[in-house]
Amino acid sequence: MILTLNTWLDLLSKEAPDELNRVSRQVDPANFESAAIVDGLERKGRFPAVLFEKVTDVKGRATSCRILNNTFGTFRKIGLALGINSDKRMELLELILKKSSEGFSPNRIRLKEAPVRGFLHKGGGVDLSRLPLVRHTELDGGPYFTPVVVSRDPHGRYNVSWNRMQYLDERHLAIYMSPRHLWSYFAAQEAEGKDLPIAVVLGHHPAFHLTGSMLVPIGLDEYAATGGVMGHGLRLVSSETWGEDFWIPADAEIVLEGRILARRRCVEGPFGEFTGYTGAQRLSWVVEVDAVYGRENPTIIDIFPCKTEHINAHLPIEASIYSRAREAVPGIVKTCWVGSGGPFNLIISLNKKTEGEPMRAAMAAMSASNFIKHVIVVDSDVDPENKAEVMWALASRVQADQDVTILKNLQGQVLDPSLRHEIKSSGMIIDATLPLDRPFPQRGEVPEEIRKKINLSEYLEG
Numbered sequence: 001m002i003l004t005l006n007t008w009l010d011l012l013s014k015e016a017p018d019e020l021n022r023v024s025r026q027v028d029p030a031n032f033e034s035a036a037i038v039d040g041l042e043r044k045g046r047f048p049a050v051l052f053e054k055v056t057d058v059k060g061r062a063t064s065c066r067i068l069n070n071t072f073g074t075f076r077k078i079g080l081a082l083g084i085n086s087d088k089r090m091e092l093l094e095l096i097l098k099k100s101s102e103g104f105s106p107n108r109i110r111l112k113e114a115p116v117r118g119f120l121h122k123g124g125g126v127d128l129s130r131l132p133l134v135r136h137t138e139l140d141g142g143p144y145f146t147p148v149v150v151s152r153d154p155h156g157r158y159n160v161s162w163n164r165m166q167y168l169d170e171r172h173l174a175i176y177m178s179p180r181h182l183w184s185y186f187a188a189q190e191a192e193g194k195d196l197p198i199a200v201v202l203g204h205h206p207a208f209h210l211t212g213s214m215l216v217p218i219g220l221d222e223y224a225a226t227g228g229v230m231g232h233g234l235r236l237v238s239s240e241t242w243g244e245d246f247w248i249p250a251d252a253e254i255v256l257e258g259r260i261l262a263r264r265r266c267v268e269g270p271f272g273e274f275t276g277y278t279g280a281q282r283l284s285w286v287v288e289v290d291a292v293y294g295r296e297n298p299t300i301i302d303i304f305p306c307k308t309e310h311i312n313a314h315l316p317i318e319a320s321i322y323s324r325a326r327e328a329v330p331g332i333v334k335t336c337w338v339g340s341g342g343p344f345n346l347i348i349s350l351n352k353k354t355e356g357e358p359m360r361a362a363m364a365a366m367s368a369s370n371f372i373k374h375v376i377v378v379d380s381d382v383d384p385e386n387k388a389e390v391m392w393a394l395a396s397r398v399q400a401d402q403d404v405t406i407l408k409n410l411q412g413q414v415l416d417p418s419l420r421h422e423i424k425s426s427g428m429i430i431d432a433t434l435p436l437d438r439p440f441p442q443r444g445e446v447p448e449e450i451r452k453k454i455n456l457s458e459y460l461e462g
């Protein structure tokens with residue numbers, strides 16, 4: 001079966017109906033209304049996907065689009081996107097790694113077979129104000145898309161990354177790029193005075209979106225990795241603007257073809273970010289849109305950036321960090337970044353074999369991604385997902401003068417509000433593992449053989 005956003009919504013309705021809420025009343029997303037509903041649910045500790053069936057455009061007019069939020073609100077929904085009925089974080093991490101490394105070559109199909117070619121507006125006919133864009137937090141500089149961007153390097157490698165975009169006018173968006181692969185593609189083109197062609201995917205099967213946040217090595221094609229994660233070759237169709245020089249996901253909901261303009265900058269933001277704070281207004285890059293096309297009644301995936309769905313959507317990044325740290329230190333059992341209680345904290349558990357391993361594990365994780373600022377390393381008897389256990393290890397196994405290492409001048413996350421420099425950051429590694437080179441008290445436990453022998457229900461009522 002070809003995976004599309006609609007096949008996933010059908011699966012969700014069937015397998016986990018409590019994970020999907022439909023809102024049939026009209027909402028005005030550019031005026032915070034869809035965000036307020038997602039916010040209201042989160043404040044009640046609820047994270048169902050919310051399908052807004054009637055949404056207005058930037059100017060308050062009715063549209064034929066729908067908006068989906070909280071696609072990644074729970075691990076169960078991420079599991080269903082990956083093809084398993086599980087909400088176990090580590091199981092999902094391992095599955096993402098397995099599927100993406102297996103890969104699947106894309107399949108090219110003809111224009112008339114491509115569902116994404118249901119309607120088309122191009123050139124002067126492009127009017128982005130006809131689409132629903134979303135304001136989430138009070139100070140947002142304008143309404144936004146939170147799409148996945150496809151780009152291509154001169155050697156034909158496709159890159160898939162998540163990049164927010166702010167509405168500027170009928171044909172222009174501002175894009176935010178951290179210094180990663182997309183940014184490097186653009187920098188290389190701009191150095192030659194050229195624009196960078198991109199395809200902006202506003203909705204697809206959630207497995208497609210998840211690949212947008214994988215740290216796929218620059219030598220590997222991300223369309224192939226995406227196919228791996230989806231479990232079949234991604235179907236592609238030639239583009240409207242560049243023909244067979246640029247291939248587009250044929251089963252997407254809506255695609256904007258455009259260019260990141262060389263030597264043009266604009267003011268972007270403020271924007272409520274995944275850090276939980278409103279990020280500053282800054283100079284960003286301008287996208288000019290040349291063509292808009294999509295399915296009839298398309299669904300746009302929106303991510304509320306300050307909320308759980310945004311943090312959870314980073315799970316593939318954690319998978320890459322976990323994999324790289326484990327290459328350095330095979331004794332690593334678990335990591336916990338998504339769910340660690342902060343956007344830049346990573347907790348690693350390992351079966352320590354020699355002194356110094358915790359430091360190597362932490363440094364490998366830190367060098368894998370500038371998303372990691374603080375690393376706490378614990379032994380495998382402590383569950384990184386259990387914050388109380390981690391705090392106990394910190395309290396009882398750490399002497400700050402010897403077990404805390406401060407690193408300076410790391411490339412940080414520009415969005416980190418605590419930075420005192422535009423991008424340079426400090427880092428902290430806390431080794432909360434037990435020493436191997438001196439005695440340490442044993443944990444206070446009931447003897448194991450007695451624990452195993454006692455069946456609670458034989459002693460307690462209810």
Ligand SMILES: Cc1cc2nc3c(=O)[nH]c(=O)nc-3n(C[C@H](O)[C@H](O)[C@H](O)COP(=O)(O)O)c2cc1C
Binds near residue numbers: 146
């Ligand atoms: C929901 C979500 C939104 C994101 N938004 C942005 C963004 O606006 N700009 C950005 O540079 N990275 C953003 N990221 C992170 C990148 O998508 C991610 O780091 C990706 O791996 C970068 O890909 P690249 O190295 O291929 O460019 C976002 C990640 C997620 C999960």
